[in-house]
Amino acid sequence: MGSNPHVPAPSEIPSELPTPTTPLGREALAAILARPDRAVVALDFDGTLADIVPDPEQARAHPGAVDALVALAPKVASIAVITGRPAGVAVRHGGFAGVPGLDHLVVLGHYGAERWDAVSGTVHAPAPHPGVAAVRAELPGVLDRFDSWHGTWIEEKGRALAVHTRRAADPQAAFEALRGPLGELAARHGLIVEPGRLVLELRPPGMDKGVALAQYVRELDAESVLYAGDDLGDLAAYAAVEKLRTEGPDGTPGLLVCSGSAEVPELAERADLLLNGPGAVVGFLSALAQHL
Template structure:
């Protein structure tokens, strides 16, 4: 953290969205960013080299669920684990993979055949997610779906990304660690912090350490995921704790 405070112009601050900047909710479409997050990110963005949101959501969705994010100075949104990029009001991305819509078309019949109740399919454009949080038995539904969805993903050339009561089918070849590592190189970063809450953020933690830069990994803590907390340099209490940490970082940079 000291390297960020003493040389903020060389710092990259990376953050996940769901569970980090936004509380986890039963319906992902109803998620909303922490009310203080856009303001503190704007203050941070004016002081550091770059602020990057690295998320499994499409950039447009993250921005829609985070009013005010588009005004954060220098913000970059690396969506779909880095396959899509929003910067300066524009989205760039390669063509969408055909395996995703093909797998999504098979999902309703597969779920019906398994008799799993209360699950929700989320079309994410370049990925498709199956959420079990609304099921009468979320953990049991997740366990029952893991192998069948892995087979479906493999059939269509996709991979499974596990998360908090969700299994996501997405294209291989990119993850949060790869996306963050490329961004650090691009920006010639001299220090880095990454904040996340879920298993998909472990790759970004690894990228922080592999970069060789002064860095800090932060877990937005929850009772649902412990693996991240075990690997983090610092654990805070959910999105409220993330916002407080960012506020403290802004204050420390301002005083230095």
């Protein structure tokens, strides 16, 4: 990591910006304000840049999100959208392609297994894991064995599959009933289950948002990092930021932002800054851009 320059005292954070509740969070925001060109801003998509909706295919970036990213991108080292979705889907639903001013944007899809760069407009990805095809064939039969499957549905994600329970009569009961059997199915074919907000994703192991974020921060030799998320899958990115804070002589200042959700208290408890959903995240990014 690059050596950390002198940064302004946390008390010098502009009053127009929400103030992190933790000392480490205030230190990180101060570092971002002092040297934005050495900062990585990393963001989840669903629940952070886009509102959660019953049908993920209908999810779109929150109004104002692209404008906020356009204002922020030229002032920071990079903006990275890190998502469990395929990179191309996140680009399409986010409206990120061909937008002037977003040259510093990358989308790390499938938890970092895929990468889309705004500069080239192309997606780079490895070959699919063979276990995904096997699980795809068996999954409907596994769901049929449980009464709780009614109202659940399978989302095809190309390199992964997700079972959503939000539409079930008792979404949480369906989630708990299916978690074990889907875990066994995934394990038989070399996959893992990633739990989320009333969704169970069956995907290949070896990559998560934490691995993707840490690799990207090191790639850019960033001096500070902001990560915003809302779901259980974001805990790995939180852990990566917490580890980066301790590495090297001075560590890498990191700001953990939670896009508020009562469904995932684990994230809120570890966050430096709580924001009330995608609208508030977009407002924060816009305000941050104005002060850089």
